[in-house]
Amino acid sequence: MIKEAIDCIDAGTEYCPCKLAESGECLICSQCQGECFCDCLNWKGVCIYQELYNNGNKAKEGRKTYDCAIEDVTNYNNNIIMIKFKSTHKLALDLAKPGSYIFVRTDENKYFDIPISIMNSDIENDSITIAVEIRGIKTNRLLNTKPNQNIVIRGPYWNGVFGINTILAQKETKALVLARGIGLAPMMPVIRKLEAQNNELQVVIDKSPFEVNFASVLLADYNMKISENSLLDQGKLSDHAKVIIKDALNDGTKYIHVAGADILTYSVINYLNDIDRNDVSLSCCNNFKMCCGEGICGACTSRFSGHRVKRFCKEQADPRSIFEGRRFI
The missing domain is CATH 3.40.50.80 (Nucleotide-binding domain of ferredoxin-NADP reductase (FNR) module)
Incomplete structure (x- = not known):
């Protein structure tokens, strides 16, 4: 059996505490889970409960949405589309990390968000490159993207690896x-x-x-x-x-x-x-399937032996542990 340490990718960042902590479902903090004692599962140098209290028992402001100008588009036989777009310098820095991803859409309708991993983040020129496999209704819309148009993104997210x-x-x-x-x-x-x-x-x-x-x-x-x-x-x-x-x-x-x-x-x-x-x-x-990116919707959850539920849009894991004890039905 693999002994694993529970870790939240957002713990200790500017996005912590999140809506999970506000709702009593924090992955790390026992007191944010409603317990009476402090038993932090993975200390990140910041007290999540104290941060929540100081913020009026409310979650920190979540990820922002950006309108980004498309610089270049490469279409590979309508199977893959590679899009390069401008970003802010801070966003380019945040998305240079392994496992970074964003939600992308070309429509103002937020239900057309697509979670896409970052392929390259050029921090010198503040540009980001993504590659999207064309699979369905949402991704098909990206085939219409052209240089000098805008693309709407939400991020940064980091648990893609x-x-x-x-x-x-x-x-x-x-x-x-x-x-x-x-x-x-x-x-x-x-x-x-x-x-x-x-x-x-x-x-x-x-x-x-x-x-x-x-x-x-x-x-x-x-x-x-x-x-x-x-x-x-x-x-x-x-x-x-x-x-x-x-x-x-x-x-x-x-x-x-x-x-x-x-x-x-x-x-x-x-x-x-x-x-x-x-x-x-x-x-x-x-x-794992991503939908909200915040662990709220449940699309990324998977159930394991011992009635454990893991929210994999936020929870870091050892690759071996994501298959051990996993219930496939």
Whole structure:
């Protein structure tokens, strides 16, 4: 059984305490949960209960909405659209972190918000790049976007990646990044951070189900080993992927970042269990459904054994723990 520390991505930030604390559902603070004693689950240097009290027992002001000017749009066969837009300097700084995401819409109707991971945040030019897979009614509207138009965004949000502390801990070591499909977009801030911490990176890309590697332009800015291979074969980890992982581990790699669907993360975890390598640190994409981004609507919740409910738009987790004890019905 994995012993995990409960952590809230917003704890100690300018957005804490949030509506959960105001409603008695704080992830961290026992007193904000209605208890009589102080038993903070993960101290972040700030007393959430005191902050709530000082704010009149009300939540802090939430994320703001911004109208941003579109600089460039690249359409890849109506399957992926890459949008680059201007932002404020503070927003660009906030969204440079691994796991950053925003809610995007082109319509004034707030129900057309789409949660999209940040692909690149250029803090020198205050511009942000996102890549969106066209899947339905909301994303289809983005196909009409053109340069010099406006796009409406809400943010910043930071829980788009599980295992952020693991990413921050990797310094001057070897790391393996496995990315598939639209996971190439949230992979880029992780690579940027790992490179800044002087890690030796090996990146393996599976562009399926797309025909093009839409991250190639950004990847060209980094000096690292990059290859393309099939990572999944009929819903299971491919033989190529197993050889790549095993060779990397034999070469001294003790950290893997998985940027793809849950089936890829789940398959990598199972393979590491099979070869008895539970010592390997992991991080992965947060693929839970997002709707409000504040833990209120319940779209991101998942139920685990012991009648535990986790709000994954805010709660950080070890990639292994999001599958252990999870109820799939």
